[in-house]
Amino acid sequence: MKKSVIGFPRIGKDRELKFASEKYFKNEIDETALQEVAAELRAYGLKKQQAAGIDFISSNDFSFYDNVLDAAVLFNVIPDRYKELGLSDLGTYFAMARGYQGDKGNVKALAMKKWFNTNYHYLVPEIDDSTEVKLVGSKPVDEYKEAKALGIETKVAIVGPFTFLKLAKYTGAKKADDFKAAFIAEYSKLVETLKAEGVQWIEFDEPYIVRDLTAADIDLFKEIYNSLLAIKGDTKILLQTYFGDVRDIYDTVTKLPFDGIGLDFNEGRKTAELVKSGFPKGVLLFAGLVNGKNIWKNNYAKTIDALKSLKAENEVVLSTSCSLLHVPYTLESETKLGAEYTKHFAFAEEKLLELKELAELSDVADSGNVTSEKAFKSNQALFEEGRVDSKDDAVVNRVAGIKDEDYTRLPAFDEREKIQKDILKLPQFPTTTIGSFPQTVDVRKNRQAFRKGEISKEQYTDFNKNKIKECIELQEEIGLDVIVHGEFERNDMVEYFGENLAGYVFTEKAWVQSYGTRCVKPPIIWGDVSRKQAITVEWSKYAKSCTDKPVKGMLTGPVTILNWSFPREDISIKESTLQIALAIRDEVLDLEANGINIIQIDEAALREKLPLRKSDWYSEYLDWAIPAFRLVHSGVKPETQIHTHMCYSEFTDIIPAIDAMDADVITFEASRSDLQILDSLKENNFKTEVGPGVYDIHSPRVPSVDEIVTALTKMRDKIEDKKLWVNPDCGLKTRGDVETKASLINLVEAAKIIRQQV
Ligand code: GLN
Ligand code: ZN
Secondary structure: OEEEOOOOOOOOOOOHHHHHHHHHHOOOOOHHHHHHHHHHHHHHHHHHHHHOOOOEOEEOOOOOOOHHHHHHHHOOOOOHHHHOOOOOHHHHHHHHHHOEEEOOEEEOOOOEEEOOOOOOEEEOOEEOOOOOOOOOOOHHHHHHHHHHHOOOOOEEEEEOHHHHHHHOEEOOOOOHHHHHHHHHHHHHHHHHHHHHOOOOEEEEEOHHHHOOOOHHHHHHHHHHHHHHHHOOOOOEEEEEOOOOOOOOOHHHHHHOOOOEEEEEOOOOOOHHHHHHOOOOOOOEEEEEEEOOOOOEOOOHHHHHHHHHHHHHHOEEEEEEOOOHHHOOOOHHHOOOOOHHHHOOEOOHHHHHHHHHHHHHHHHHHHHOOOOOOHHHHHHHHHHHHOOOOOOOHHHHHHHHOOOHHHHOOOOOHHHHHHHHHHHHOOOOOOEEOOOEOOOOHHHHHHHHHHHOOOOOHHHHHHHHHHHHHHHHHHHHHHOOOEEOOEOOOOOOOOHHHHHOEEEEEOOOOOOEEEEOOEEEOOOEEEEEEEEOOOOOHHHHHHHHHOOOOOEEEEEEOHHHHHHOOEOOOOOOHHHHHHHHHHHHHHHHHHHHHOOOOEEEEEOOOOOOOOOOOHHHHHHHHHHHHHHHHHHHHOOOOOOOEEEEEEOOOOOHHHHHHHHOOOOOEEEEOOHHHOOOHHHHHHHOOOOOEEEEOOOOOOOOOOOOHHHHHHHHHHHHHHOOHHHEOEOOOOOOOOOOHHHHHHHHHHHHHHHHHHHHHO
């Protein structure tokens, strides 16, 4: 049986691409040097896959920032404001990704959104009436040729035209339908070009078709692929889907003359059923059975069983369920985790081996018995023996004992709002930040030195306390109303909590790309989770001792902790989330008991695991995720103000659920999505006080006072003055000191101006 990989990680085992790109941004290396690093990384991935005997290896899965952005640039979907900067191609590309501020001008980045139900983010292509869709780039061809020169015949992977059209934002009068013909024509040119190059397989990634589709969507899909498939000639076309099943369009896709169809058997709840209902003869079924999103070893017995029934009817290629982009490179980089742990995991490179072993074992199983095969036996032994230190009955019992009333905070919102206004006495349009301040080199060095045992705990703590003190002085000087401690002790908002919770394990280098050069290292939920000891209390108490202003305690919420961890597969994510919620609840009550009367519980990733189909939103997810959040704060006194924060995603359609979190204040990312969310808040009579971010922190650009005043003025149209907060749209940890100070000064100034306008 043949094996296929949808995409391979590209950031580098040691995040080489990240570091090289950052040097390039700072002008420390030139484009040639950056391109060299990129080429090495591509070669690394290709060779690893080749060595594992993968038959279908992708090229063009590499990206300097994001594959959707690559497709936009390839087809000239480049808004004029970026072209007008007159930068090099790569410069324009990065300006679209990150914004640009320099001698050539000052422009914001494209909007960025979550890539389906992952923690990866794509840049939203922006199409206006003057956009001339045109194949102008050659990346797919170049990378195909590059692989070929290494002796590897690849399938050329590219974001499909349907997904591209659906994800793009149309800023003018013309909509997707008006650009359909142009995209068909230009994608056709791409097919022709690849054909001429001798490409054997083209992989169109169309994850969008795992969502709810309308009849018009299905027609659009048909129209696109009728055209593209008509010209394919000898080149074969693989329709690749992932992150769910294609129930709405299965009949259509199986009638179109694709040469291969890639389906996700992992997240696609209905995939097996659909295939059973009939799969076209002569078409390769790329069966996504090796989980591209999680790090647990594949259970060979189950997969071989699944393959057996698929192979009985179809010609099957064993595949990953999605791109391996969403898992780390290799367990080889993990030197500290003992074998009793790592033997249960498979990262990208280990998954290549799983594909190989599974294909071989499955072939054996076709004609005989696999149970005596060595690879099979050692795989099954893992599942039989269980995992050390993963069970805690006390935790399981505590979850079982949660009562309905534990999910409700009393008194109700309106009453609390009054009490809090009286006690906190904040000015109108209170100013605050989202929590973190720049994680400058010294901050990271201090943490690293402590981790390596180079400095004592006392030295480590003293340094951070000093930082907190400075940070608070800075906020006082700037004139912010609600102060934060700055989060200098945290590497990452989830890893930090995970480290302080029982039931978690950590990796050293298991980085996964989140957006651009930003990587995250998700901790692994290994077993039952509980709080070992107070986590943030000392830092918050210290911060409070430095100022008379209110200090906001800073926690990460249970849904985000779960969503940004690699979850268990042996219990439900709901069960794990409730365990985490109880642990964070203990911390909330501890903070309160220590005099912290504003507590922010971040749910940045609330939407992350929202099912892609609307019909599943509540029943499969929100019906337990929102109560889990309430469980965290339902025990506090009425005068304690609970904040939450969300970012990176669309909230417009889940506004009622967000209100039902029953926080007192919510801050969220809005500046990159043109404040669309405001209408939705108004329509839904949003009760929670709100701080829609007034500027984008994902770029170093300093927003002007005017710009912030304009944003606030727009907000006041839709949000009652008494409910409006003023804040950036996310934490400041990735920013530098200089731009942070300048931006916050402007923010406070803008709030003052607005106060005078009331
Ligand atoms: N409190 C966190 C911070 O400021 C929130 C980060 C986030 O939303 N991603 O860094
Ligand atoms: Zn945020």
